[in-house]
Amino acid sequence: MAIATPEMVPRNCRLEGYEKREVPSFEVDGQIVAYASPDSTFAVTKRMIDAAEHSVLIGIYDFTAPYMEDLLLGAMARGVKVSLMLDIDGKGESELFDRLVQMGVRGVSAPSCANSSVRVFTSSHEKVIVIDGEWVLVQSGNYSTNSIPMNVEDGARAGRFRPGNRDTGLAIQSEKLASFFADVLESDMALVDAVPEMLRRPVEDEFFLVERAPTRRPANLFPSETFNLEGPLSVQPVLSPDNYMDVIPDLLAKAEKSILIEQQYIRSTQTNVTRLMQAIAKAKEVSPELEIRIVLGKIFDKEDLPKEQRNLDNLSKTYGLELGEHIRFINTDEFVHCHNKMIIVDGKSVLISSQNWSDAAVSKNREAGVWLTHEAIATYFTRIFENDWESGFRTLPDFAEPEVMTPEALGAGGFIRVDRGDYEEV
Structure with missing residues (x-):
């Protein structure tokens, strides 16, 4: 039985017009919870959805984890209203969506x-959850088994540990911020004005993708951390296609001490990504001692190596960023993938978001993130970065010959099923 990656929905469709929205900053004074995958995302999410009293509103790109379906059904059994906007891509995801709709979830196929x-965005790639109009969770991870692995214990220091992607998130208690993100999701849902079942592109999944599981638990695990704000904190939502390219280049250019980045990939020759890299170069010109370090996601197969080598050559030649010294790849002995999209500037400001560094992500997709300056929160994420940097691979990987998996080989164990939505370049 050969196991392969099926064709995904094409993302080069003709888009309808979109009028960018104003994106103000917000002063928040409630709690903020910082969390990460594979360590604590599920524990935080479960805790918050289990505590929901009235409503859960979700906009997400990939939803394939069956235990997250169960979590939402459990909330509905308590009388909580659940709304889901999903970028439906694949038979399994479509069936999960149908089951939730049949049980009463207000489901909308995203306008992608x-x-x-209805095609307004190339991909609806945000990962935003609004609970009771009071909390908003903004994160890099999908509802897939690798981006939100079912580690029930927060920090997973004991018992069984499920490996997964490196992802990060922030849960922010603020009615005004929650209302803003709810309005973004509701407005996008309102663009789809027909019955959801009539709007989905059928995709047949006849194959699936597996890969070898990480062989060891990460050396350090990171429980979530709750921050009680001592005063109002300014939080800037960062949306695509609305204001990412208005906000992030300027913030990068103002860096004085350090820029730490975790990204799935950096398409350094694409137009908008070039602007982001030029902003970093500008900061380096002003502050020659500026520290720049980047952790990237895994390279999936041998065919991707030439493309990544060209990218690394451009980063070296154009920006002086060298593999090993400035750039490393996530350690796949410990993680499935680096699916993160995190930026930390000067050890005090942080962006947690869904935007990959591609032109589509910053200019054509629906994406969402938050930027804030809070040294303790930035320190939490810096510890995660340093862990991933220290263990990261300093050279390009060597690939063995591709395996053709049989049921007998899978039965011997040591493999994990992979969700395609975590890997797609968007």
Whole structure:
């Protein structure tokens, strides 16, 4: 039985017009919870959804983890109203969506290229959850088994540990911020004005993808951390296609001491990504001692190596960023993938978001993140970065010959099933 990656929904469709929205900053004074995958995302999410009293509103790109379906059904059994906007891509995801809708979830097929009728964004790639109009969770991770592995214990220091992607998130208690993000999701859902079942592009999944599981638990695990604000904190939402390219280049250019980045990939020759890299170069010109370090996601197969080598050559030649010294790849002995999209500047400001560094992500997709300056929160994420940097690979990987997996080989164990939405370049 050969196991392969099926064709995904094409993301080069013709888009309808979109009028960018104003994106103000917000002063928040409630709690903020910082969390990470694989360590604590599920524990935080479960705790918050279990505590929901009235409503859970979700906008997410990939939703394939069956235990997250159960979590939402449990909330509905308590009388909580659940709304889900999903970028539906694949038979399994479509069936999960149908089951939730049948149970009473208000489900909308996102207005992306995956929607056969309403196409406003290339991908609806945000990962935003609004609970009771009071909390908003903004994160890099999907509801897939690798981005939100079911580690029930927060920090997973004891018992069984499930490996997964490196992802990060922030849960922010603020009615005003929650209302803003709820309005973004509701406005996008309102663009789809027909019955969701009539708007989905059918995709047949006849194959699936597996890979070898990480062989060891990460050396350090990071429980979530709750921060009680001592006064109002300014939080800047960062949306695509609305204001990412208005906000982030300027913030990068103002860095004085350090820029730490975790990204799935950096397409350094694409137009908008070039602007982001030029902003970093500008900061380096002003502050020659500026520290720049980047952790990237895994390279999936041998065919991707030439493309990544060209990218690394450009980063070296154009920006002086060298593999090993400035750039490393996530350690796949400990993590499935680096699916993170995190930026930390000067050890005090942090962006947690869904935007990859590609032109589509910053200019054509629906994406969402938050930027804030809070040294203790930045320190939490810096510890995660330093852990991943220290263990990261300093050279390009060597690839063995591709394996053709049989049921007998899978039965011997040591493999994990992979969700395609975590890997797709968007």
